[in-house]
Amino acid sequence: MASDTSDNVSQALVLKTPDTVKATIWSHFGFRNDKEKDKLDKSKAICKVCQMEVKYCGNTTNLRNHMLRHHQDLMSKPSTGPQQMKLKQTLQLPANSARSLKITEAIAGFICKDMRPYSVVENEGFRRLIKVTEPLYVMVSRKRLSEEVIPNMYQSVKEDVKSKLKSAVRVGITSDTWTSVATESYMSVTAHYIDEEWNLISYVLQTTEVETDHRSASLAEMMTVAIEEWGLMSKDPVMVTDNAANMVHAVEIMGLTHVGCFAHIINLASQAGFKLPNIARLLGRVRHIAKFFHRSTTATRILKEKQKLLQLKAHKLTIDVVTRWNSVLEMLERFLEQQPAISAALLSPEVRRKEKDLCSLKEEDITDAEDVVRALKPMKTATQVMSEEKSPTLSVIAPLHAMLLKEMTSLPEDSKVVKDIKDEIKKNLSTRYLNQKDMLHVASAVDPRFKALPFLSEEERDSTFSRLQTEAVVGMEEEASNQDDADDEADGVEEEVQPQPPAANHKQSSAMESLLGEAYRLREEGGAQKTRAEEAEDEIKRYFEAIL
Structure with missing residues (x-):
């Protein structure tokens, strides 16, 4: 038995397989060498396992049938030899190629920037877009995105941001x-x-x-x-x-x-005004009408007809959002803009026939709505200032806060509705920033736009300037202390002094200055050297007197 096995092995070693054949089945077959013709005998393939001759017709059908019939256990095992790539695989970008990695990174960036779900890579439209852009790209899987690509991208960005934040003095x-x-x-x-x-x-x-x-x-x-x-x-x-x-x-x-947050304070103060019974009742009626036009297709169609007839802008009515005070103002402004069309649409027989529980505003309600819009204009302006500021700073809070307190002071000619909402908003604003006034005033003082502090009383301005001077002295002393420490460290290091050429356009020193040296210069500059407090006072005085 051992002898037969050794013979089969020796026979298998004699068999040769041409390099031109790539199918995995050839790992079990080969051809004998025809000694007379000195070439391979390709009429019969020899099984390397049992040495049986199998007729070869130019394809591998007979070879596979032989293996399935006699050596099925070997057919179930994957071949360890070189695999033939499919044509489709040869026309695809390798996953680790530079081009493929760049596209994958761009897809990950798109998901992060636009806050898209990982499943977007499985959407038909997105896959078609990528296919048109790069036909050879193999779409990255959502599993790889969530477990490898985006976590790696996050770590890279995190390290970059950390290194940049290190350079910040304060945050x-x-x-x-x-x-x-x-x-x-x-x-x-x-x-x-x-x-x-x-x-x-x-x-x-x-x-x-x-x-x-x-x-x-x-x-x-x-x-x-x-x-x-x-x-x-x-x-x-x-x-x-x-x-x-x-x-x-x-x-x-x-x-x-x-x-x-100042914008949040504006929201809280405005919301306090909206909770007044007469204001809340008015807003409830306007909100009810706006919601009706949003849910009724018939009313919406007739409203569009009335807008066209009255030559009004084809705007839809807006509904306020609980967390945004300015959405209430926008709702009232839109209602007043479209009020003629709204009244005409609500009086339409077709609308009345389908909706019985309809309420229209009375003349005094329209007047109240106009008064509320007018009273809230300063609040809207302050919100726009905070929203449009590209570099919002602490210095803008005190001037805006003072402006709103002034604008929300009721006047004798104000209607009852305006007086009520102004008083309620001012009452709410007056409770804000009570413990941070000093910090806000100093911040405004060092901003060239507000350095005159016109919104403060003379006593408050003097107090702010005094506080600013004290802080300047402390800063100058800290700077001087740091400079002394640096000089002490420099004194311990011996440096080779290189001769320096004379500075260009240097004013020629006088004989008196050459003779008296520092004494002359000090006298020329105004006598005794000033203290840091005096220097700070002079610098602050020059700052506030400078013309913008």
């Missing part, structure tokens, strides 16, 4: 909690700083699901973990959040300076 942190469409709570943390070229740079550091409660201690812990993860605690960060009690207390627990 501002904004944080807010919000609820997704799926009713899941999240917290976002964003960092802001001024770069070396005085550009405002902002990075969204993270958005994390709030899996715990919304108590101050829990939120403080989440924000602390985020700030420490990015190494920003040493940057003396200032926190800007909304004015909810839990967020304010959370920042107090962290021991950081807190500034309430």
Whole structure:
């Protein structure tokens, strides 16, 4: 038995397989060499396992049938030899090619930037787009995107942002909690700083699901973990959040300076005015009519006809959003703009026939709506200023806050509705920033746009200038101390002094100056050297007297 096996092995070694055949079945077959003709005998293929001769007709059908009939166990095993690539595979970009990696990275960037789901790579339209752009690209799987590509991209971007944040002297942190469409709570943390070229740079550091409660201690812990993860605690960060009690207390627990979002304060003050009974009743009627036109196709069609007849703009009525005060103003403005068409549409027999419970506004209601819109214009202007500011700074809060308090002061000629809403908004605004006035006034003083501080009383201006002078003296002393430390370190290092050529256009020194040296210069510059407090006072005085 052993002898037969050795004979089969020796016979298999004699068999040869041409290099031109690529099918995996040839790993089990070969041809004998015809000694007389000195070439391979291709009329019969020899099985390397059992040495049986199989008729060869130019294809592998007989060979496969033989293996299936006699050696089926070997057919189930994958061949370890070289595999023949399919034509389709030869016309595809390798997954690790530079072109393929670049496209995959672009797809990952698209998903991140536009907040698209991973399943977008399985959408027919998206796959067709990529196919037209690069026919040879093999679409990346959502599994690879979620487990490899995007996590690697996140780590790369994170390291880059960390290195840039290291150059920041101080940072501002904004944080807010919000609820997704799926009713899941999240917290976002964003960092802001001024770069070396005085550009405002902002990075969204993270958005994390709030899996715990919304108590101050829990939120403080989440924000602390985020700030420490990015190494920003040493940057003396200032926190800007909304004015909810839990967020304010959370920042107090962290021991950081807190500034309430001014846009959120405008929203809270406006919402307080909207809760007045007479205002709430008016808004409820307008909202009811707007919703009716949104749900009724007949009313919408007739409204369009009336708009065209009255030559009004073909605008749809808007409905306010609870969290946006300016949406209430937009709802009233749109209602007043379309009021003639709305009244005509509501009086239409076709609309009346289908809707019995309809309420139209009376003349005094229209007047009240116009008064409310007029009263809220300053609030809208302040919101636009904050929204359009490309580099929002703390210095703008005090002037805007003072302007709103002035504009919300009721006048004798105001109607009852205007007086009520102004008084309520002013009452709410008056409770804001009470403990941060000094900081806000100093911030406005160092902004050239507001340095005259016209919104403050003379006593408040003098107090602000005095406080600014004190801070300037402290800064100058710290700078001088740092310079002394640097000089002390330099004194311990011996440096070879290179001869320097005389400076160009240098004014020729007089004989008196050459004789008396420093004594002459000090006398010429005005006598005794000034203290840092006097220098700070002079510098601040020159700053405020300078013409813009």
